[in-house]
Amino acid sequence: MSKSITIDGNTVPFEEGQTIMEAATAAGVYIPHLCHHLEFAPHGSCKLCNVKVNGRVCSACTFPAMEGQEVLNNTQELTDDRQKITQMLFVEGNHFCPSCEKTGNCQLQAVAYHLNMLDDHYPLFFPTRKVDASHAEVMIDHNRCIFCTLCVRASQQKDGKDVFAISGRGLKKHLIVNAQSGLLKDTDIEATDQAAHICPTGAILIKHTAYQVPIGERIYDHKQIDQVSLEKEHDQHGK
Amino acid sequence: MTKFIQDLAETHRYQSTHLLDILRSIQTHYHYIPEAAIEQLAELLKTPRTQIISVVEFYSFFHLSPHGEYEILISDSITDHMLGKKSLIDYLSKKLNVAVGEVRQDGVVSLDNTSCTGMCDQGPAGLVNGHALTHLDHQRIDLITDLINQQKPLNEWPDNLFLVEDNIIKPGLLLNQSINQGSALQATFKRGLKETLSELEQSGLRGRGGAGFKTATKWKFCSEEPETLRYVVCNADEGEPGTFKDRVLLNTYAHQVFEGMTLCAAIIEAQQGFLYLRGEYLHLYEKLQGILEERRQAGLLGNNILKQGMNFDIEICLGAGAYICGEESALIESLEGKMGIPRNRPPYPVTQGYLDKPTVVNNVETFMAAASIAINGGAWFANIGTEKSKGTKILSICGDCARPGIYEYPFGTSIQTVLDDCGASDVLGVQIGGPSGTFIANHEFKRQLAFEDLATGGSFIVFDNSRNILEIVNNFIHFFAHESCGFCTPCRVGTSLLKKQLDKIIEGHGSAGDVVALEELCQLIKTQSHCGLGQTAANPVLTTLERYPELYQSQLKKISYEPGFDLDGALETARRLAKRNDAGAHLAQVEEES
Numbered sequence: 001m002s003k004s005i006t007i008d009g010n011t012v013p014f015e016e017g018q019t020i021m022e023a024a025t026a027a028g029v030y031i032p033h034l035c036h037h038l039e040f041a042p043h044g045s046c047k048l049c050n051v052k053v054n055g056r057v058c059s060a061c062t063f064p065a066m067e068g069q070e071v072l073n074n075t076q077e078l079t080d081d082r083q084k085i086t087q088m089l090f091v092e093g094n095h096f097c098p099s100c101e102k103t104g105n106c107q108l109q110a111v112a113y114h115l116n117m118l119d120d121h122y123p124l125f126f127p128t129r130k131v132d133a134s135h136a137e138v139m140i141d142h143n144r145c146i147f148c149t150l151c152v153r154a155s156q157q158k159d160g161k162d163v164f165a166i167s168g169r170g171l172k173k174h175l176i177v178n179a180q181s182g183l184l185k186d187t188d189i190e191a192t193d194q195a196a197h198i199c200p201t202g203a204i205l206i207k208h209t210a211y212q213v214p215i216g217e218r219i220y221d222h223k224q225i226d227q228v229s230l231e232k233e234h235d236q237h238g239k
Numbered sequence: 240m241t242k243f244i245q246d247l248a249e250t251h252r253y254q255s256t257h258l259l260d261i262l263r264s265i266q267t268h269y270h271y272i273p274e275a276a277i278e279q280l281a282e283l284l285k286t287p288r289t290q291i292i293s294v295v296e297f298y299s300f301f302h303l304s305p306h307g308e309y310e311i312l313i314s315d316s317i318t319d320h321m322l323g324k325k326s327l328i329d330y331l332s333k334k335l336n337v338a339v340g341e342v343r344q345d346g347v348v349s350l351d352n353t354s355c356t357g358m359c360d361q362g363p364a365g366l367v368n369g370h371a372l373t374h375l376d377h378q379r380i381d382l383i384t385d386l387i388n389q390q391k392p393l394n395e396w397p398d399n400l401f402l403v404e405d406n407i408i409k410p411g412l413l414l415n416q417s418i419n420q421g422s423a424l425q426a427t428f429k430r431g432l433k434e435t436l437s438e439l440e441q442s443g444l445r446g447r448g449g450a451g452f453k454t455a456t457k458w459k460f461c462s463e464e465p466e467t468l469r470y471v472v473c474n475a476d477e478g479e480p481g482t483f484k485d486r487v488l489l490n491t492y493a494h495q496v497f498e499g500m501t502l503c504a505a506i507i508e509a510q511q512g513f514l515y516l517r518g519e520y521l522h523l524y525e526k527l528q529g530i531l532e533e534r535r536q537a538g539l540l541g542n543n544i545l546k547q548g549m550n551f552d553i554e555i556c557l558g559a560g561a562y563i564c565g566e567e568s569a570l571i572e573s574l575e576g577k578m579g580i581p582r583n584r585p586p587y588p589v590t591q592g593y594l595d596k597p598t599v600v601n602n603v604e605t606f607m608a609a610a611s612i613a614i615n616g617g618a619w620f621a622n623i624g625t626e627k628s629k630g631t632k633i634l635s636i637c638g639d640c641a642r643p644g645i646y647e648y649p650f651g652t653s654i655q656t657v658l659d660d661c662g663a664s665d666v667l668g669v670q671i672g673g674p675s676g677t678f679i680a681n682h683e684f685k686r687q688l689a690f691e692d693l694a695t696g697g698s699f700i701v702f703d704n705s706r707n708i709l710e711i712v713n714n715f716i717h718f719f720a721h722e723s724c725g726f727c728t729p730c731r732v733g734t735s736l737l738k739k740q741l742d743k744i745i746e747g748h749g750s751a752g753d754v755v756a757l758e759e760l761c762q763l764i765k766t767q768s769h770c771g772l773g774q775t776a777a778n779p780v781l782t783t784l785e786r787y788p789e790l791y792q793s794q795l796k797k798i799s800y801e802p803g804f805d806l807d808g809a810l811e812t813a814r815r816l817a818k819r820n821d822a823g824a825h826l827a828q829v830e831e832e833s
């Protein structure tokens with residue numbers, strides 16, 4: 001007999017070694033997430049995927065599924081908290097969606113839509129952050145980085161390189177690149193690297209492609225992130 | 240430089256796990272970590288430069304830009320403030336002619352604040368190039384200024400500037416014992432390892448670092464792991480403001496602490512141990528190395544300990560200014576030469592700790608108690624205390640009391656008893672367990688020191704009626720915002736938002752909804768954060784808001800909404816440029832209701 005947990009009262013089967021996130025995705029249950037990506041070791045930092053497991057808050061992307069778990073995911077309380085965590089990510093950086101070329105394709109924006117976020121709620125930090133446009137094909141706009149480390153992990157785990165890292169402590173956290181000059185052009189990144197395409201926000205962009213897909217025809221212009229996410233991830237998770 | 244770095248790397252056998260130690264030497268030598276050193280280290284240690292940079296930028300005691308030949312840091316703990324820290328640092332800044340947070344033009348001296356240095360019973364305190372300075376006053380500052388201006392090397396400075404006192408005022412069960420070197424180990428081998436573990440179990444000893452996990456259970460879990468390479472780690476990071484008992488234990492009872500670690504190693508069959516000593520306790524480093532050497536000579540460390548065929552040794556690793564490294568998994572990351580970021584759990588350190596091997600992490604006092612229990616048996620310890628909290632607790636008491644210092648009490652002792660003993664009068668409240676603990680008001684002094692009532696890792700700060708609660712809370716909240724490791728969103732952003740929100744209320748810009756918003760934010764940080772730091776960071780607000788709601792309310796303006804954005808404040812630059820300060824150059828954004 002296969003093992004199972006419940007999520008919001010529904011039985012969800014799991015295999016030994018799966019996280020709650022993996023089991024949920026395989027069963028077609030969406031748990032909001034930003035720093036999680038099925039192809040990489042989970043990081044557990046954004047905390048958007050926090051669920052309640054037998055009364056205790058756990059990150060679904062890192063916490064192993066275990067027999068007897070009663071998981072709460074889609075509750076008003078958790079949605080409220082997730083909305084606030086998303087608002088925190090917005091006020092921490094400089095996210096001017098209308099003027100961002102990632103708009104409509106951005107997961108941060110899409111999660112905010114999904115959670116029905118209507119304002120920033122918290123005071124904006126307006127940090128001073130740089131743009132690194134030194135590279136011919138790839139650019140970094142640090143204003144939009146949410147420190148999910150997906151680019152770090154993609155570069156290490158997929159591209160066999162080590163282009164990115166997160167440095168600093170607390171609010172001074174920032175993305176750095178592996179070059180003595182500190183500039184992207186002096187790293188060994190290429191536009192074909194997975195690290196150049198994985199950013200959930202508009203912090204890492206491929207140059208000269210900005211408006212090839214017009215606004216209005218982009219991923220999240222017509223679909224909610226839960227639907228997109230499940231369509232994309234379901235098969236791989238479920239295998 | 241090339242040779243210096245080369246030699247350094249060689250001394251450390253090119254191990255990237257030693258990165259913190261290596262960087263410490265570079266920082267001491269150059270007063271910063273030069274870019275060229277990073278490049279060279281990256282080659283030598285075969286570690287990406289980004290990893291080295293990230294470590295440098297994580298720890299407060301490393302810098303990418305040059306700092307003074309004399310780097311002075313003044314402790315920013317609430318207790319230092321109560322002893323006049325603010326006016327002292329201003330005086331120091333004027334005398335030395337350097338602004339706080341800056342390096343003097345000639346590069347000779349730099350001055351800054353630092354989190355609590357663990358000298359709360361002998362403050363105001365500070366550090367010069369990592370060495371503890373105590374009892375700072377105008378006279379000492381004058382002297383220090385002269386020494387710096389004459390550029391006298393630190394080893395020629397008068398000893399009394401660096402004198403650190405134990406101040407053991409009330410010893411109890413543990414502190415009154417002086418055990419002979421090796422006697423706990425002898426007793427253990429004589430009784431048997433399994434039998435000693437069961438004595439430990441019977442003693443009911445729970446971890447003294449704060450969380451209170453049963454020590455015997457932790458050791459047992461670790462010893463049952465299939466992986467046979469195992470480690471013992473002693474947590475001497477002691478960063479909780481107001482805590483300084485581990486400093487005293489390591490100064491005067493180090494043999495017993497090391498004996499406890501060795502005992503643990505015998506039981507869990509570990510070959511290697513680490514003492515993770517906070518960087519602020521650099522003054523203990525040489526002394527502790529000497530004691531380890533003494534123990535090797537005496538056959539209590541090294542190969543074939545007490546001729547029992549047991550091999551075990553202990554290495555001391557210094558931290559570099561990061562409170563989060565007291566959290567056990569962050570500590571392990573730091574031991575591995577990385578940023579101190581708490582790991583995801585499970586796996587717990589007992590199954591995958593240092594280098595992913597089974598690891599026991601315990602507090603200094605826990606190891607010391609374990610050694611005593613090995614000699615005297617479990618019942619000796621379990622006879623004292625309460626049902627769920629056996630034995631005694633060593634407290635570091637500071638703040639408004641006549642006799643700050645180290646006190647040892649059986650669990651179950653009332654707060655009032657402690658206050659009477661330390662000579663506290665006209666008490667407003669007590670902060671138990673440091674900023675991450677609980678603020679209790681003066682009608683609660685019948686409550687007890689115990690895991691089932693008021694748990695504490697040792698911090699006990701007394702405040703008298705002349706103190707302002709909101710100032711205390713503000714100091715604590717700024718501490719957490721400064722020390723958040725930044726890994727998870729709720730704590731990284733949340734603690735800074737909390738700081739802003741509290742500042743807004745304290746500065747009198749808060750309006751009706753602002754206390755509710757404050758509490759809501761606290762709850763979010765508490766429930767959604769990744770580790771104990773974030774989960775307790777809002778406690779200063781939550782525990783005082785619960786007791787003194789009117790205090791927060793009274794700070795609010797009588798308008799329904801105050802924007803977070805200070806319109807008039809934003810015009811300051813414009814006023815300065817226009818050299819204007821008349822009424823027309825000011826804007827009120829909301830009219831106050833009368």
Ligand SMILES: Cc1cc2nc3c(=O)[nH]c(=O)nc-3n(C[C@H](O)[C@H](O)[C@H](O)COP(=O)(O)O)c2cc1C
Nearest residue numbers: 446447448474476477478565566567601602605771
């Ligand atoms: C932010 C934070 C700081 C901590 N600091 C310390 C510390 O300085 N010393 C300590 O022994 N434990 C500290 N702890 C607790 C440790 O994580 C761990 O529980 C403890 O070292 C286990 O030892 P024990 O069982 O002997 O108490 C801290 C925990 C957190 C979350």
Ligand code: SF4
Nearest residue numbers: 145146148149151199
């Ligand atoms: S640049 Fe993008 S992918 Fe990389 S850490 Fe920042 S947000 Fe994540």
Ligand code: SF4
Nearest residue numbers: 724725726730770773
């Ligand atoms: S709670 Fe704070 S200290 Fe702990 S992991 Fe999150 S950011 Fe770091």
Ligand code: FES
Nearest residue numbers: 033044046047061
């Ligand atoms: S998706 Fe789980 S913490 Fe980010």
